[in-house]
Amino acid sequence: MSTTVSPLAPKNYPKMPAIDGVRMTTAEAGIKYRNRTDLLVMVFDAGTQVAGVFTKSKCPSAPVDWCRQNLAGGKARLLVVNSGNANAFTGKKGRETTAITGKAGAKAAKCAEGEVFLASTGVIGEPLDATRFSHLLADMAKQAKPDFWREAASAIMTTDTYPKVATVTLKLGATDVTINGIAKGAGMIAPDMATMLSFVATDAPIAAPVLQSLLSGGVGKTFNAITVDSDTSTSDTLLLFATGAAAKRGAPRIDDVKDPRLSAFKRGLGKVLKSLALQVVRDGEGARKQVEVTVTGAKSTRSAKRIALSIANSPLVKTAIAGEDANWGRVVMAVGKSGEPADRDRLSIWFGDNRLAHEGERDPGYSEEKTSAYMKGEDIRIRADIGIGRGKATVWTCDLTKEYVAINGDYRS
Numbered sequence: 503m504s505t506t507v508s509p510l511a512p513k514n515y516p517k518m519p520a521i522d523g524v525r526m527t528t529a530e531a532g533i534k535y536r537n538r539t540d541l542l543v544m545v546f547d548a549g550t551q552v553a554g555v556f557t558k559s560k561c562p563s564a565p566v567d568w569c570r571q572n573l574a575g576g577k578a579r580l581l582v583v584n585s586g587n588a589n590a591f592t593g594k595k596g597r598e599t600t601a602i603t604g605k606a607g608a609k610a611a612k613c614a615e616g617e618v619f620l621a622s623t624g625v626i627g628e629p630l631d632a633t634r635f636s637h638l639l640a641d642m643a644k645q646a647k648p649d650f651w652r653e654a655a656s657a658i659m660t661t662d663t664y665p666k667v668a669t670v671t672l673k674l675g676a677t678d679v680t681i682n683g684i685a686k687g688a689g690m691i692a693p694d695m696a697t698m699l700s701f702v703a704t705d706a707p708i709a710a711p712v713l714q715s716l717l718s719g720g721v722g723k724t725f726n727a728i729t730v731d732s733d734t735s736t737s738d739t740l741l742l743f744a745t746g747a748a749a750k751r752g753a754p755r756i757d758d759v760k761d762p763r764l765s766a767f768k769r770g771l772g773k774v775l776k777s778l779a780l781q782v783v784r785d786g787e788g789a790r791k792q793v794e795v796t797v798t799g800a801k802s803t804r805s806a807k808r809i810a811l812s813i814a815n816s817p818l819v820k821t822a823i824a825g826e827d828a829n830w831g832r833v834v835m836a837v838g839k840s841g842e843p844a845d846r847d848r849l850s851i852w853f854g855d856n857r858l859a860h861e862g863e864r865d866p867g868y869s870e871e872k873t874s875a876y877m878k879g880e881d882i883r884i885r886a887d888i889g890i891g892r893g894k895a896t897v898w899t900c901d902l903t904k905e906y907v908a909i910n911g912d913y914r915s
Contacts, residue, residue: 510784520648523547523745528657531635534586539657552578553713557738564596576710579613602632610643655684668777677753707746724775730786732815788905800893807895812840820902848889
């Protein structure tokens with residue numbers, strides 16, 4: 503966790519309302535950090551439904567394996583998250599740690615081990631000693647309280663410079679329901695499902711299979727459309743919990759993903775996921791600028807996204823933005839290397855509203871002065887029109903500064 507808050511941090515945070523059926527608390531377990539919270543426990547009322555998406559990394563962490571296994575049951579009573587150690591690439595010891603934590607968690611929440619979910623974030627390859635914190639779970643479960651979202655977001659931070667929270671209230675039928683979310687992530691961000699860690703909860707009475715469908719659909723244009731450094735974490739976990747408590751206030755139970763009453767909820771969930779995803783980008787390690795990359799005119803949507811990620815992940819594009827240099831030649835390079843269909847003589851490129859290149863050459867109306875002034879802003883928009891089809895996609899990234907190298911050069915020390 504950095505002592506210097508990102509200049510792109512939110513100017514103010516939303517008031518996070520309590521969600522009926524969710525309580526939480528944090529503790530200082532001293533796993534890696536001193537004098538800060540590094541352990542989060544969330545307790546859910548009986549009957550809470552759960553959905554999740556995880557990293558597609560072929561080297562997933564032990565907690566990811568644990569969650570995947572338990573997700574089949576569709577029910578959750580407890581979530582335990584630690585920061586400072588990812589419990590990844592820790593072999594048999596890692597599995598023992600999840601087993602000990604799962605057992606202690608089940609005892610603390612008086613539930614089955616299959617209703618306990620675990621997540622860890624931090625250094626890879628260091629054994630995580632469950633005895634450092636498993637004995638704390640029983641008291642934490644008793645002390646948990648509903649209005650603790652900001653503190654919960656702080657406890658899961660690693661190199662993050664600020665806690666990430668989002669909330670939305672909407673109608674399900676005629677009843678108000680709330681969706682709250684928290685996330686952590688600043689580096690090793692090129693999600694192949696979600697961000698490093700994100701936890702979303704609602705009081706809406708929605709069945710687990712419906713939740714899963716909504717969540718899987720919601721990550722495509724949010725968490726799976728951001729990149730800080732093109733590196734996919736071993737620990738990526740996004741969990742969505744639905745307590746169903748709003749049913750007591752008249753909210754209808756939803757068991758079918760085609761239920762028309764779901765449309766506002768789907769939009770609200772998308773809003774929360776997008777807000778959290780962009781907060782992760784804006785906290786990219788050493789970031790000074792948020793960059794939105796839109797590709798239009800590609801052969802297909804998938805092709806457009808691949809080209810957009812090629813631009814967003816290019817260290818040369820990102821360093822040019824850090825240096826406020828309108829070097830559009832680097833965008834040409836990134837389009838060309840993407841491996842996707844493109845036509846050099848139909849390519850057009852914009853930085854903001856400034857068209858720099860058109861039909862395969864520098865735009866005759868290009869103004870270096872105007873574009874250089876634009877590059878000094880905090881929010882940079884790049885658009886590349888490929889000129890061969892109707893495929894379109896948008897992704898978000900940040901610039902690449904000297905601070906990124908400094909943070910990652912001494913991450914373990």
